Amino acid sequence: MSDVTFPTDRQRPFDPPDEAIELRERADMHRMTFADGHRGWLVTGYSAARAVLAHPRFSNRPELAHPPIPGSLLRARMQKDAKTPPGFFLRMDEPEHARFRRLLTGQFTVRRMKMLEPRVEEIANACLDDMAAAGGPVDLVEKFALPIPSLVICELLGVPYDDRAQFQEDTKLLVNLESKAEDAMAAFGRITAFMYGLVQRKRKQPADDLISGLIESGELDDEELAGVSLLLLVAGHETTANMLGLGTYALLTNPAQLAAMRDDPSVVENGVEELLRYLTIIHLGPMRTALEDVEIEGNVIKAGECVALHLPTVNRDPSRFPDGDRLDVARPAGGHLTFGHGIHQCLGQQLARIEMRIGYPALLRRFPGLRLAVTPEEVPMRSDMSIYGVHRLPVTW
Template identity: 55%
Template sequence: MNEPVTLPTERAPGCPFDPPPDLVKLPPVSPLRFPDGHIGWLVTSHAAARTVMIDPRFTNRPEHKHPLFGAVARPGGASKPAAPGWFVNMDAPEHSRYRRLLMSQFTVRRIKQLEPRITQITEEHLDAMAKAGPPVDLVQAFALPVPSLVICELLGVPYDDHTFFQQQTTIMANMAATQDESLAALGQLSRYLGELVTTKRLHPKDDLLGSLITDTDLTDEELTNIALLLLVAGHETTANMLGLGTFALLQHPEQIAALDSPDAVEELLRYLSIVHLGTPNRAALEDVELEGRMIRKGDTVAIGLPAVNRDPEVFQQPDILQLDRQDARKHAAFGGGIHQCLGQQLARVEMRIGFTRLFDRFPTLRLAVPADEIKLREKSAAYGVWALPVVWDA
């Protein structure tokens, strides 16, 4: 075995959209040293990543895995079996049970029905931007509130409380946060959603949580954890895609005209790979040979999505942003197998509407500061920008 590497996270100066150079130079499967001393593996090829994501010999259960980062906050604990309802860290059949209960809310047909409301929310925030006038921070004015409001309405979470849950989510996603800080944020958000579930049980409404209360036998703990999972995932990733994607498009203005290409959003997902710090992870339940390497039972395997989505064996000229790219849909941004992102269709619609309406409304949109002054979310579960000051011609 070669000398184990540590997870490469440093991007080259001036290359905010490219993966860390050391990451893309690695072999398809490399030994990786985890913070607790465990010697596991880092996968950087598309083929190997797909195998790890879909092969049932690899598990997503936390009690089998070694974390890449110290501050991992999730219901039930970082290295214990997933708490009831936290189905993202379960395998079949438990995972399948929860996913089936939620699938009807995230079908293509259901998301199509939501499009008019998503468009209305988008237009309302663009109206507010225009009224406020330049300069504005696009993250606070547009990228963060649009998906937050959409997921709040879908779930039945009061948007008036968005500042509170966005603050807690940011702490939970911050890899630089201490364990105590992450657990405190998780506790506050869990208590808030637990109280909301109790209220909705007394007065159920026509929203996702209300329908789960009315139509299933889920416990309050299950409902709270499902709400927590969907609330965090439903705005954190899409908000970062809208912010970082706008930054990328402003740096590649020749691509803006191609936003109406059918795979424009897919290409942005591939090119940016905002889930970037070596996640998701899996653990081997038995010995598995992978790209000529023997992954032993109990080994944790990290997937380097930025390198996977730039694999030259799959994508032609992978380091070029090309919104009309023919092979863009082969990206792994939404994962794969039974853990493929449940809300991917919602995210696609929010991004398609968000990007096209933004640049239709503000065709002269541009950065208000030099690009190298944009502060990046380097140590967060979702890569993005902390703020994006923009201006346009009135």
């Protein structure tokens, strides 16, 4: 049987590609040819994906990875001479990864995140006030989905929100799979320089924020501090913003589920988990590379072979999520891998959950007549980005 390639062409906006579903029905793991010709593996089954993410002999280092799909940006990021930028602990292995994770874990505890709830509510209500004042139709991404997590992470880190326009534009270049390599690298350089300058200013004038707290620990140099801050800034607004936008789109096309999220507070927490599972905005990976021969469910992954996980398909695996192709905000939805699993599980997942648990019901209750201002087919999808979602979501009420 010939190798497969990474499936990307979606036939419906909320579902994984039909090709990926067919592959999962055939087997949990498949031999795959990566964009640069490397022969590795594609994982479409839940148990295999969880095993790969938990296994200690898989590496997350970029210089060992291979691009799953063609694209100049991915190739530039994953060249053999690529090095993990200082502070980018997400792409480090142990023990380097643990050094950064230990410093940051205390900043993202459930208790500390819950302390942010009143401020998140204030920010959400202010966005809704702006929407009401503008009158429909508006772009929900611009007015609601992006400002909430962006404001929250800026305040948490101590990044001036007035500077958001430039770093949000540069972030788009970084996650756009069609960006030219030189444009993406220039954007990365601008954001890094911005964060480095901010770190230096906070050394002179510390405040009550995460960057100042990391400086006070005395364990990181300025380059590492800038890298950590950049990683948290990008992850902190790109991911939740796309979940708020795409999740609202999914609810607007499913009135019964929308009504439950709007009218029944008891389902909101579980509903957020279900939306995270059902939509799975991380649609190109994650990826790992075997450091030695590893056996996963009877398949031997040779040392040096790269493994790509197809999370949207994994999170619909009927062996773990019966009737998983149906959105049901009332069904127990725990156990999804949207935030990853193992040592690299998303550090900010509790913050993301709070933003969504507050954001969805606040929006739906403030505008009970919320509806699309265009046909569903006219909503532009982020198929060209490394994080899935909607580019814009025109709504009215």
